[in-house]
């Protein structure tokens with residue numbers, strides 16, 4: 593096929609190999625050859641390999657989280673406000689960012705990951721977030737597909753999180769007292785709130801468990817594969833939970849109409 597070049601590049605440290613060593617010197621396991629430029633047909637052919645790679649990055653991030661792989665935390669740009677510390681930017685060039693100011697600061701102020709924490713840092717595909725809080729726009733202009741919330745994380749300032757790039761993996765430390773994740777869906781620990789559905793989560797149907805009382809903002813923002821969403825009767829749906837509430841589009845008659853979700857909502 594027209595002399596297409598395959599490269600074996602580590603998605604974490606960026607090191608390139610001529611022959612695949614399997615495990616990179618940085619500790620990342622599961623290197624694969626992928627084409628360095630693609631057409632749609634080629635992209636389809638390598639889809640399985642790319643999925644496998646994303647899963648490997650997720651596994652690597654968990655190993656780093658549990659200290660099984662040595663990895664330095666990302667350098668952070670922080671600003672001290674009156675009653676909080678803004679974590680403004682993670683200076684990260686590798687494929688995984690570890691944002692853990694809890695380990696660094698000791699004056700007791702809550703740390704907040706703010707808008708665009710990883711903006712333009714296109715290498716970063718996975719984020720371990722262990723601030724106290726995060727703004728809904730923390731992933732703005734980032735390529736993060738894998739999000740791990742640490743034991744320390746307490747709240748989303750606006751109830752939810754907007755996924756700019758679709759998340760595929762969503763995970764929470766079992767020791768976290770405020771959140772839990774179940775099959776790439778994020779809930780409050782008591783499961784009365786549903787905060788986030790990973791946009792790239794496979795599956796055409798999803799049934800929100802009957803214990804859930806509220807869908808938080810952006811929880812079902814443009815899921816890729818979802819066609820049917822089952823909701824328990826009486827559930828509260830926050831503004832922006834199923835679509836952006838003030839988004840309008842032109843219909844066939846040229847009239848402005850509210851953007852509706854692409855999936856069907858069924859109450860049970």
Ligand SMILES: [Zn+2]
Nearest residue numbers: 602605616618
């Ligand atoms: Zn590497």
